[in-house]
Amino acid sequence: MNDNFIPNCPTGSAEDALERALEKLIAGLLPNGESPVAELPDASLSGASSAYPEPDEWTRLASGEARPAEVDALLAHAAVCRGCSARLRLSLRLFSTEASPEEAAETAKLASASPDWQRQLAIRLARTPVHSQHGKTARLLLWPAAGLAATLVLSAGLTLWWQHVHTPERLLAEAYTHSRGFDLRIPGAGFAEVAPEAHRRGAAVREPSQLLDARARIEDRLHSAPGDPRWLQLEARADVLEDKYDPAIEILDRLLASEPATPSLLVDDAAAYFQRGSCSGSEADRAKALDYLRRADELAPGNSVVLFNEAVIMEDRGQAMNAVETWNRYLRFERDPRWQAEGRRRLQALEQKLNRLKTHAN
């Protein structure tokens, strides 16, 4: 079985063997049913995920309920795991109405296909409680029920509103707005002037209550789900707000290596690198920040937070013309008048600077 794929004795260099292996693989000459995958420890080929997904994760994939990151993880695992690729293939047919001949034969043999079984269950189902519709009683109960329903709706609305305004993302954004310590923006934050004196590195400054509250919630969630990417990202964002750039970069780099890059992840990592670079004077950190924002810009071309941060860092990196172009793009997309005003102010200052340079050169 192996002659087609690997020569029994080495007849050439390791590179030759690798080339032959690739060509056999591409030509579909891998012996069917004797895939080497079963022989491979999954972790060695799959890299990031070695754990078997639970079977219901494949049904979530098939029903479209899985999040993009989960889909990526499942596909990456199935790609190098024979058992799970079979599950993947099976899950693709899960909701199909077409029965294969084997399925049709198996189903026909089941007791549930027999009229007797169906008759007995039908009797049982027909006896199950039915929703009552007593007109008079219903009318009498209508107003109290309507009142109760209104209360419930109101409570649900209040709960949703409370949850919305107290999500850690929101709390972190409020903490930033309460005490904006740096030029760059964080996702979802309202406008605030930069107040460096309130956020000086090493100074004994009291953290905003929103930041402490968000931190407590994040730690609580990470205690029960230590690997959850969403909460890890928020932890890193909180770290940046607390000037803890090293742990933030460590977390965000890890997430970027294991998850598909999202604009918000890139924005957070860029902020961490830029702030660290600004404190340490590291050119490499600030260059990396710009690199991440360019990638975020490609992924979300109209995102005003990305454009704002990108323009700020371009200016810092001496790319004045690019910064002018980015500020102009930013002004087309930003809707908040106060953020818009800051962008306009920065653009005007930059243009004046460029004009001065031109005059000086002439």
Next chain:
Amino acid sequence: MNEIGVSVNDLAKACARSTEAAEWGELLRRCAPLAAMVVGRVARLWMNGSSPATVDDIVQEVFLKLCEQERRILRDFQPRGEDSFLGLLRIVSVSVANDHFRRLYSVKRGGKVVTMPIVEDASTGKTDGACQTALMHQSVLLDQLDKKLRSAPETIGERDRALFWLYYLQGLTAEEIAALPDVGLTAKGVESALRRVANWLRAEVAKRGPGG
């Protein structure tokens, strides 16, 4: 009620209130085989198939589920197209079957779900020493190819790598890959992506070290 000419959607709506075994019998006649087929597929996902009695038990659970809370699922059912009840039934069947097997494994394994192999390990107990050695060589070479694929995430993303192995190693067709959620490519697009990855990998493999 003449159930024969009634659509399955109307039958399901009628069963939301019906106490007639005949109506329920007709619904079961039309829907039980579909539920059984879906339950059988979920059973294969969990344990490479299940006994017919287990499948029958789960099918019964599915229909009892429809009747929970004074037949809430049936009362809330709003037809959204011809035979849309069958779509709802498939979703309920998957959910009930998953719950069943999750419970089963939870009891058996003390809460830990253990995934059973879904395909026979072709190499176990069947291969002689030479084959084992060849398989090991093969594994090493594939692992080297995979390392190359992972070495340039800017050019070959994690998604490209997954597509490559799903197609060439696991034997999924381009159509099957295109049907995967979030892939966002047509079958032609998948083939094009595969060509790009394969060409890149060929070029990488062809790069020789000094003296190579």
